[in-house]
Amino acid sequence: MKIAIKHFIHGALESARDAGELELSPFPEILVEKPKDEKMGDFSTNIAMTLAKSERKNPRAIAEIITRYLSNVSDDLSEVEIAGPGFINVRMSQDFFLQRLRNAVSQGNNFGQTDVGKGIKIMIEFVSANPTGPLHVGHGRGAAVGDALARILRKAGYDLSTEYYVNDVGNQMNFLGRSTWLRYKELLGENIEFPDDHYRGDYIKTIAKEVVDLKGDEFLSQSEQDCLPYFRKFSKDTILGGIKNDLADFGVTFDNWFSEESLYEDNSVEKAIEWLREQGHIYEKDGAVWLKSSAFSDDKDRVIVKKTGEKTYFCSDIAYHQNKINRGFKKLVNLMGADHHGYVPRMEAVLEAMGYDKKIFKILLVQFVSLLRAGEKVSMSTRSGEFETLTDVVNEVGVDAARYYFLMRSSDTHLDFDLELAKKEAPENPVFYIQYAHARICSIFRTAEEEGVVWNRSAEIDLSPLVDEEEYAIIRAILAFPEVVEKSALAMEVHRISHFLLDLVSRFHGYYSRHRVVSEDKSLTLARLYLLDALRITIRNGFELMGISAPEKM
RNA sequence: GCGCCCGUAGCUCAGCUGGAUAGAGCAACGGACUUCUAAUCCGUAGGUCGAAGGUUCGAAUCCUUCCGGGCGCACCA
Structure with a gap:
């Protein structure tokens, strides 16, 4: 959606330049965003302000020039105005939105799909807990975040594989x-x-x-x-x-389970050491073999073969990541518990020693989870903790609530997971708030059917009865979904999806309480059903990215 | 001591890779069900964005220092 706007502005800038009114060298990056307040317009750009310096004009004067050219660039632009220090706010025609709404509906389950990933081959490794005991809640957060991230990256057009590294030796x-x-x-x-x-x-x-x-x-x-x-x-x-x-x-599956032992069986570890030795990245000291990681991102050198002759965990990890790259992955993402953050620099050093830019390697740290019961901290110690395993938590609150709670916060902040709240079917529990919206919409469709309204998704429905500002607010929110997916993928931040859904759905609940969907007015009913269908698709697709179900009844 | 993360409303957190008057949920208070699910909606109140400097047209956001909290600093994984 924003791309279209960007395109318009681009056109206006070119015209202004050709007419000699602006210099534009170099041609600026155009940033389109949503205005602070929806009343100000549908989209906004700060381009005039960023140009102020290079054009040696004041922002409002530049804005006026751009605005003059912008006005006749497309019929889709219904209003253009300058505001504040030099923002250009534009408002789009109803047609602009309605056409895109139809497009969203016709995409159905694929709505939200983008191609920012450009088919880049990328691997995300997560959980990778040692097979020495059951998964605990911390792993659960990692699992939920990794799985959701995988879904999001796929949706954003990456060629993605997921993998669990099994530390089965040592x-x-x-x-x-x-x-x-x-x-x-x-x-x-x-x-x-x-x-x-x-x-x-x-x-x-x-x-x-x-x-x-x-x-x-x-x-x-x-x-x-x-x-x-x-x-x-x-x-x-x-x-x-x-x-x-x-x-x-828990709804989490992996494309591949990779055994550490296999790296020893096929001599990958030995070969990796040899290779590093040839590159001159290795030396011996005190009877042990060291990687000269301090030559790269790390602050000290690391032992890879102990003086006992045993290889360290770090050593096979080198072979493992070499293996990943040899399989053709252009980008490697690892999710780790925040307590392992000290491990990051040495892994980056490995990638650098192998001759790669450390940018191809991204470690996401997932912070701790504090389990609470009605506000009281639940002990997490191995001995006393009764609710420490992932399974126990899932059994108590359900998969949907558990996943939602793991995904609702930015993963680099500590998470307070209140068991009582998570299983409470009440307004203060956001999972149910969103699911309820979906169930409500489905219920409206059932009512419509009972009232004899004939509806089907592919029918050509006249949307002109949609005139209410609230309806357009919902449409705008729906159409932002692909951009949310895109940003979420690029920033590798899963919590954006849950925030998006919450905002989307709260608009609907408000709209619902003020407007009747199924009414005597046939064409209005059909148009509104169409809108709700788009909304339903968006909620479902959003939940799909989080691995959460969208119930039709509650 | 060194390094990483965090500090935003009473609580839990957003704040879109520097923009307009800093937002939401919960809790508090006051309203709304003979009408498609009240698991909902509407309203009120609540702030020195940890502190101080700096960068610029403009800082919660970027830089430096300090304070407070969490986590690391293995020939463990």
């Missing part, structure tokens, strides 16, 4: 296997001493029980060394399976 896997093994022996009556640094959660006991059910006591006679591989694999597979299930229940 010491933690040994601890995991050993934890299960110990619980297994305990179940079979042996006395054990359970170390503090092992996984103490009850889920380990559940897994041990499964081993007992499957294998009986056959491992009792074996040495730890012999049976550990089995326990390690079984525990990992079980937990990973649980994670996949939890995520699926």
Whole structure:
């Protein structure tokens, strides 16, 4: 929509230049925005103010010149005026909006789709929680944000893949296997001493029980060394399976699950080290192998092979990201918990060492979630916390509310998640406020049908009965949707969608209370239904990006 | 000590990559259902944008310093 306006202004500027009234060298970037107050106009530009300096004229004088040329550039412009220090406010004809409204409706589920992404191949990696225990609420936020972002980027025209990186090697896997093994022996009556640094959660006991059910006591006679591989694999597979299930229940699926172990199996890690060595980015000190990351974005060098000969997590991460690039991804996005932010510079250093601009790599930090119950903080400690897992929260408040709460705030601010509020079906809960609007619209359509109104989406409906300013306010809001998606994608900020929907829907609720849709006036009824259909499509598409359902009845 | 994030109404947060008189929800107060879902609507009140400087036509937004809160600073992942 704004592109059209930009185009008009561009034309006016060119005419002004050709007539010698403006110099315009270089030709300026045109910014079109919505005025502060809708009463001031449909669109506004500050172009006259930004030109003030280079043209050596005062902004209002420049605005007057532009306005003169703008007036006859298109019939769609119904009003052009100068305001304040030099803003040019324009108002568009009803036809301009109605035509675009029809266009939106005809796009249906695709409405909102844009092509800013230009088909660029991009990967977003998120959650990637270690398979050593169930997902907790923090992972839940990461999952919701990553999944929504993926949907938004697709909608914005990127060629997107999602991936979950499974850290299935290393010491933690040994601890995991050993934890299960110990619980297994305990179940079979042996006395054990359970170390503090092992996984103490009850889920380990559940897994041990499964081993007992499957294998009986056959491992009792074996040495730890012999049976550990089995326990390690079984525990990992079980937990990973649980994670996949939890995520699926939460509406989150991945295009690919990438195993860290596979990087060792195909020698990628070794090759990556060799390669870095050839590039001269590696040296040895104190019996360990170091990456000279301080030569790049990092503030110190990092160990990649310990003096014990074991590779660090960071080491396989190098191979992993090399692998991503080799698969042809032009942009890599990683979501991480904010507590890992110290990791960012060294990863950027890796990309730079590989010879890439660190701009192709974007790490989004997702801040912590505080779980509240009626305003009181719920303990998150592993021992006492009853509502710490994602599944528990989803079971209590539902998928829609949980996802909404994770997505409603900018992900770089701490989130207070109030369980009581999230499951409350009340006005102060924005999820239901938006869903209710959708259900209400559907209800109006049911009423219309009962009243014998014949309606179908593809029929050529006369929209001229739409004259109310409130109706145009809704239309303008609907038509802004593609721009919201676009901005949301470029800024990688998911919360914009929920704010957009909230604003959109509150206009509708107000409109609803003041206007009757289904009435004696046939043509007015049809035109208004058409508008509500567009609105319904927009709400649905917006919710789709958030992974939230749009119920037809509530 | 060093680095990253945050500080906007009583509370929770927006503020569109520098623009017009700083917004919304909740909470508070006052109104609106014989009419398509009151899970709704309308109105009132509420502010030194943490503080001080700087950059310019113009700053909540950009820069510097300080204060306050969170999180990091491993041969853990």
